[in-house]
Amino acid sequence: xxxxxxxxxxxxxxxxxxxxxxxxxxxxxxxxxxxxxxxxxxxxxxxxxxxxxxxxxxxxxxxxxxxxxxxxxxxxxxxxxxxxxxxxxxxxxxxxxxxxxxxxxxxxxxxxxxxxxxxxxxxxxxxxxxxxxxxxxxxxxxxxxxxxxxxxxxxxxxxxxxxxxxxxxxxxxxxxxxxxxxxxxxxxxxxxxxxxxxxxxxxxxxxxxxxxxxxxxxxxxxxxxxxxxxxxxxxxxxxxxxxxxxxxxxxxxxxxxxxxxxxxxxxxxxxxxxxxxxxxxxxxxxxxxxxxxxxxxxxxxxxxxxxxxxxxxxxxxxxxxxxxxxxxxxxxxxxxxxxxxxxxxxxxxxxxxxxxxxxxxxxxxxxxxxxxxxxxxxxxxxxxxxxxxxxxxxxxxxxxxxxxxxxxxxxxxxxxxxxxxxxxxxxxxxxxxxxxxxxxxxxxxxxxxxxxxxxxxxxxxxxxxxxxxxxxxxxxxxxxxxxxxxxxxxxxxxxxxxxxxxxxxxxxxxxxxxxxxxxxxxxxxxxxxxxxxxxxxxxxxxxxxxxxxxxxxxxxxxxxxxxxxxxxxxxxxxxxxxxxxxxxxxxxxxxxx
Numbered sequence: 193x194x195x196x197x198x199x200x201x202x203x204x205x206x207x208x209x210x211x212x213x214x215x216x217x218x219x220x221x222x223x224x225x226x227x228x229x230x231x232x233x234x235x236x237x238x239x240x241x242x243x244x245x246x247x248x249x250x251x252x253x254x255x256x257x258x259x260x261x262x263x264x265x266x267x268x269x270x271x272x273x274x275x276x277x278x279x280x281x282x283x284x285x286x287x288x289x290x291x292x293x294x295x296x297x298x299x300x301x302x303x304x305x306x307x308x309x310x311x312x313x314x315x316x317x318x319x320x321x322x323x324x325x326x327x328x329x330x331x332x333x334x335x336x337x338x339x340x341x342x343x344x345x346x347x348x349x350x351x352x353x354x355x356x357x358x359x360x361x362x363x364x365x366x367x368x369x370x371x372x373x374x375x376x377x378x379x380x381x382x383x384x385x386x387x388x389x390x391x392x393x394x395x396x397x398x399x400x401x402x403x404x405x406x407x408x409x410x411x412x413x414x415x416x417x418x419x420x421x422x423x424x425x426x427x428x429x430x431x432x433x434x435x436x437x438x439x440x441x442x443x444x445x446x447x448x449x450x451x452x453x454x455x456x457x458x459x460x461x462x463x464x465x466x467x468x469x470x471x472x473x474x475x476x477x478x479x480x481x482x483x484x485x486x487x488x489x490x491x492x493x494x495x496x497x498x499x500x501x502x503x504x505x506x507x508x509x510x511x512x513x514x515x516x517x518x519x520x521x522x523x524x525x526x527x528x529x530x531x532x533x534x535x536x537x538x539x540x541x542x543x544x545x546x547x548x549x550x551x552x553x554x555x556x557x558x559x560x561x562x563x564x565x566x567x568x569x570x571x572x573x574x575x576x577x578x579x580x581x582x583x584x585x586x587x588x589x590x591x592x593x594x595x596x597x598x599x600x601x602x603x604x605x606x607x608x609x610x611x612x613x614x615x616x617x618x619x620x621x622x623x624x625x626x627x628x629x630x631x632x633x634x635x636x637x638x639x640x641x642x643x644x645x646x647x648x649x650x651x652x653x654x655x656x657x658x659x660x661x662x663x664x665x666x667x668x669x670x671x672x673x674x675x676x677x678x679x680x681x682x683x684x685x686x687x688x689x690x691x692x693x694x695x696x697x698x699x700x701x702x703x704x705x706x707x708x709x710x711x712x713x714x715x716x717x718x719x720x721x722x723x724x725x726x727x728x729x730x731x732x733x734x735x736x737x738x739x740x741x742x743x744x745x746x747x748x749x750x751x752x753x754x755x756x757x758x759x760x761x762x763x764x765x766x767x768x769x770x771x772x773x774x775x776x777x778x779x780x781x782x783x784x785x
Contacts, residue, residue, distance in 0.1 A: 196264055202238015206285045208269045213288060215240065216264045216296065218326065219257055221307050229254045232307075233265060233288075236331075241278075241287040242267065250293035260299045260306055260326075266292035314742075319756040321747055333744045337732045340456055341408055344429055344728075347448045353404040353431060358393035360386060360410070365706065370414035372424075380773040386412035389725060391644065392710045394432040395682055398721040399713040404444075406431035408728060414753075422729060422741050423753040428677070432723035438665055438681055441722050442466070442621060449669070449676075449726065453617050457735045460616035466669070467620040474622050479517075479600020481625075484673030485618035487607040491599045492577045494518045494587075503564035506589050517588045517599040520577035521606055524584035525553040531609075535586075538605065544598055548587040552579060561587065604673075617671055617734065624648070625666040628659045628695065639696050641666045645680035646722075647692060654691045669726060671734060679724030686714045 196216040204213065217235035227246040231254065232239050242265050244254055257263065267288040278284030304316050306326045317324040324330055345355070364371045364385035371385040387393075389411050397405045409430035417423040429448075433441060446464035453461045467485070474481045477490040495516045498506040506516050524531075536546045550559040550573070557570050565573065577585055586606065588599045607613050627647050629640035637659050645664040647653050653662050665681035683689050689711070693703050704711050732744040742748040749755055769776065 200237035201233050201235040201240040202282060204240050204269055204283050204286055204288070206271070209271050209286060211269045212266070212291075213269055214264065214266045215242075215288065217262070218306075219259050219261045219263060221259060222254075222257065224255070230287075231257075231263075231265075231290075233263070234326075238282060240283040241272075242290050243287050244290040244293070248290060248293075250290060253293055253295065254290070257295060258299050258302075260302060260323075261295060262297035264292075264294040264296055265290055314750065315756060318742075318748070318750050321757050325746065330743065333732070333736050333738065334746055336456060336736055337728075337744055340452055340732055340735065341728065343452055343455060344408070344448065347451060348406045348429075348431065351404070351444060351448075353406040354402060355407055356397060356402070356405050357407055358387070358390040358397075358409065362387050362393075365392065372412045372414050375772040375774055377772055388413050389428070390430050391642075392707065394430060394723060395644070395684075395710060395718075395721065396713055398432055398434045399716070399718045403434050404431070405433075405723075409725070417749075417751040417753065422745055422748050423751070424749045427728040428725040429728060430723070430725040432721060434719045434721045436681070436720065436722050438623070438667065438722065441679060441681070441724055442667075445669070445724055445726065446619075449619065449731075452731065453671075453735060457617070462616070462618045462620075464619075468623050469620050470624040471622055471626065472624070475596050479596045479598070479603055481622050481668065482670050482673050482675050483620060483622070484604065484613070485620055486613040486616065486672060487603060488612055488614075489519050489521065489603045489607055491517045491519055491588075491596075491603060494573060494576055497565070497569055497572050497576065498589075501564050501569060503561060506564075506587075509589050513592075514590055515592050515595050517595050518573070518577050519586045519599070519603055519606065520574075520579040520583055521586065521610065521612075522579065522581050522583040524606075524610065525551045525582050527584075527610075535605070535609075539598075539602075542598065542601065544588075544590075547602065548589070550585050550587075551583075552585070553582040559584075619669065619671050622668045622670055623666075624663045625668075626660065627662040627664040627666075627692070630660060637696055642678060642680045643693065643696070644682050644689075646683045647688070650685075651688050651691060654688065654695060659695050665722070667724070669724065674730055674734065676730055677724050677726040679722065681720070681722035684714055684718040684720055686711060689714065 196214070198214045199208075201215055201217050215233055215235075217233045220232040220234035220239055223230040229244050229251065231242045233242050244251055265288060267290045269286050270289050272285060272287055302323070303320050304312055304323055306323055325334065349355070361374060361384040364373065364383065369388055371388065374384040374386065376382045376384060390407070390409050394405055407430050409428055410425055411428055412425050415421070415423060431445070433444060442465065446466055450461055450464050462485075469483060471481055474483050476493060477483075479491055493515060495510050498516045499510045501507060510516060532547075532549065539545070539547045548561045550557050550562045550570075552574065557565075562570070573585060579585060586602060588595050588602060590598065625641045627640065627645070628637045631638045641664065645666045648663045648665060649657065666678070667680065668678050669676045683692060690700050690703060694700070729741050729745060733741045736744055738744055747755070747757070754760065
């Protein structure tokens with residue numbers, strides 16, 4: 193028998209009445225009712241109420257204890273009186289009458305409350321994360337995360353995927369973010385890099401003859417924090433498959449994601465096969481490549497309609513290569529004038545001159561722009577934006593990139609203010625990403641996404657097509673406007689790889705040296721292969737309905753990439769630096785003196 197407990201706190205129920213039990217846990221709350229003292233005793237599994245009266249020899253000991261002391265209680269399970277039953281608690285029909293009481297660990301003054309749900313600063317919460325993790329909501333998030341990961345593993349294995357761990361200490365490679373570097377003691381001046389992703393290793397596993405690989409992979413990127421991105425490290429469901437097309441990858445992962453979201457959330461989940469949206473259409477109709485499909489509004493291109501109008505501002509912008517985007521909102525004509533005024537104020541706060549609009553109601557068109565369009569153009573406009581009833585059409589006019597971005601923001605603003613978004617999880621694939629993009633600062637051609645992706649059309653496309661028109665077998669899976677993962681069918685042909693990198697300005701010698709292991713492997717028999725890597729942290733964040741990813745990570749860094757609890761990063765001793773053959777050259781403001 194366990195010397196500390198016979199039962200868990202959350203395990204006891206009415207059928208246990210009459211049993212003698214031994215429980216251990218944290219004092220969640222203590223309530224003094226004069227001759228009666230009540231303790232809510234908490235462990236990992238739940239909370240149970242314990243009671244003692246003034247006749248008990250332990251009464252004085254119970255009086256002295258503080259919240260979060262760890263105690264062991266022995267006693268009898270008894271029924272609560274009807275008026276004291278707590279239906280909100282699974283153990284709310286019973287309580288434990290204390291017969292023996294032992295304090296296992298005392299507590300000094302708590303720097304933060306565990307039982308209270310009051311708001312706390314992030315600094316306090318992260319500095320005392322071990323206390324924060326005792327709080328019910330955060331504790332449950334960690335349990336949810338564990339269950340989700342276990343479910344993912346089971347579902348991947350069920351499809352024949354083999355779990356293989358790849359190295360943590362590896363070589364630096366240009367994957368789009370800064371590496372975390374680890375100096376080598378045995379090789380002075382040389383550095384390992386923590387992997388931004390197991391990209392090359394999982395491809396090498398396919399070359400090695402494994403058919404389906406996966407792992408819950410830790411990834412490390414030295415980048416800034418965001419609400420949906422943790423600085424430092426994150427985890428992803430990394431998987432790769434041999435002899436597959438893009439459809440095969442989608443067919444493998446869609447059931448896993450659908451089942452995980454369905455099993456661990458009560459919200460509706462869009463059924464698979466998930467909707468597919470080309471990158472070009474995503475930018476046009478949603479203003480970004482991470483569309484939130486809970487929002488029914490879409491952007492439409494009405495540049496041609498305005499090009500022949502008398503509205504000089506729009507006409508001039510279109511003639512200079514700009515575009516006009518429109519969003520139709522049925523029923524918005526009923527909004528008061530203040531709604532439109534506030535919308536214009538919001539636009540100006542975001543660096544735009546305002547929001548143009550036309551109100552269609554009672555077979556008439558009104559608004560600041562309506563007078564510049566004739567009846568035929570107004571009819572074309574309604575047809576283009578699919579406005580079949582009365583409503584308002586809003587406009588954004590600017591250079592294509594700016595119009596897309598602000599149009600996407602306006603789309604979300606309108607849906608939020610008018611409460612148009614549906615509930616649930618809406619998934620889609622964004623496909624057909626451009627292989628390259630033009631760097632506006634250098635005017636050089638860069639990879640727009642994953643440099644290891646197979647160009648659509650292969651070598652012929654690279655040799656005969658404008659690089660900015662070449663599409664790649666690259667895809668993102670998006671849920672509710674949040675990118676869960678990027679993936680691709682890989683470029684497994686050495687000659688095509690060299691050509692693809694050459695277009696982006698990399699010499700063959702650089703590729704052969706920088707990606708030596710993978711390039712050599714591809715010359716010795718590489719199968720067609722592809723994969724994806726949905727983010728574990730982001731999936732748990734969505735399922736837990738948390739706005740910030742740090743709420744679903746046990747020990748996250750803060751927004752400055754610091755671990756306040758463990759005091760990391762921190763300076764190391766001169767001896768350690770000497771062993772690594774490193775001398776510091778710090779900026780003046782960081783001078784150790």
